[in-house]
Amino acid sequence: MKLASRIASAAAIVLLVAAAVQSPVQARSSTNIGHGTTCYNVPTTNPDGSITWTRVCFKRA
């Protein structure tokens, strides 16, 4: 086990705590994919045949 690499990993995780965790509300509004969230579109077919799209955002694994 390379200790220097492990410490660098620890520091990187600290940086990610700052950079990669973002709440769903910002993802919904701005699709901040790099910040730990993802959105996808769900279609719903209306009675007249038209399609309504709903955006679903969630915190990534």
Add this chain to the structure above:
Amino acid sequence: MRRLIAACAALACATAVTAAGDSARFDVEAGAGREDSSSPLLRLSEDGALVQIVGLSRLAGPVGRLAVDASNDWALTGPLRLSLTAHGETRWSPSSRSLNLGAALAEAGLRWQMGTGSIGVSPSLLLLSVANRPFRAADSIRFDWSEVDVDGGMRALRVESGRYRHAAEYLDLDADVRSISGNRRWKFPVAAIESIEIAAGVRNERNRRSLPDLSNRGAHASVELGWKLAGGDWTANALWQVSRFRAPGPDGLGVRRDRFLALDVTAEWPLSQRLALRTSLATSDNRSQPAIYNNRRHAVDIALVARW
């Protein structure tokens, strides 16, 4: 990484213009703000001990941001639909390179409609760079069931399996990740609070380098409120997350445990049919054992958003 982000942005444009149907979506967002994180900066001393660098324990500075996002959807046979999504984002700070972040995402999806609900399967690839250096490539496949009500309410459940791969200096972080998460949204068109959404999930990260101190399990829950005020759409969100690692870290660090709380408020005002002004205020606090992972983050941001 910048080439990859540019390629992803180009793919985003191509995805959006391939078909100009109602499902095509193309957003560009340019923002500026300020961030402040209290994360300690760490270094390995000559005798191998972990040292916190005094005087460099804070990352703070102005941040610029540019993001391009596009998606499109095509009807295949019967209730089957194909979707493509691309996203490129770069964030830079003139005062601290460590605040720089790059992200590129490509995702394909097959969705089977069943009445008001649908089942989706979506493979994706996410590339991340931190401080101008490649950091992580995350490929995953997600299965979801999502259902939307006529009034805008929504239910969704997801199962995702992914793999983290890292640049050479961070290979120890390579991991397999599995998660289950869900959302439930209620809409109240005529009430003061227009929407309430709750979300929750659990995840398990298993280190691929047989380093149990980097394997961890976690859970999160959040609640979001939406309302209209002063001509704008407002949302407020609270997120609670806990993580527990499986074994003590190196250099006598002990077993890591994180408790993370984030709060944010965002408001958006339409400027024209396709242009909007958005501002957000966010704060978060990560309390960790050991304390070297403690972090408090504050961020304020204002952005112009263009949608096609």
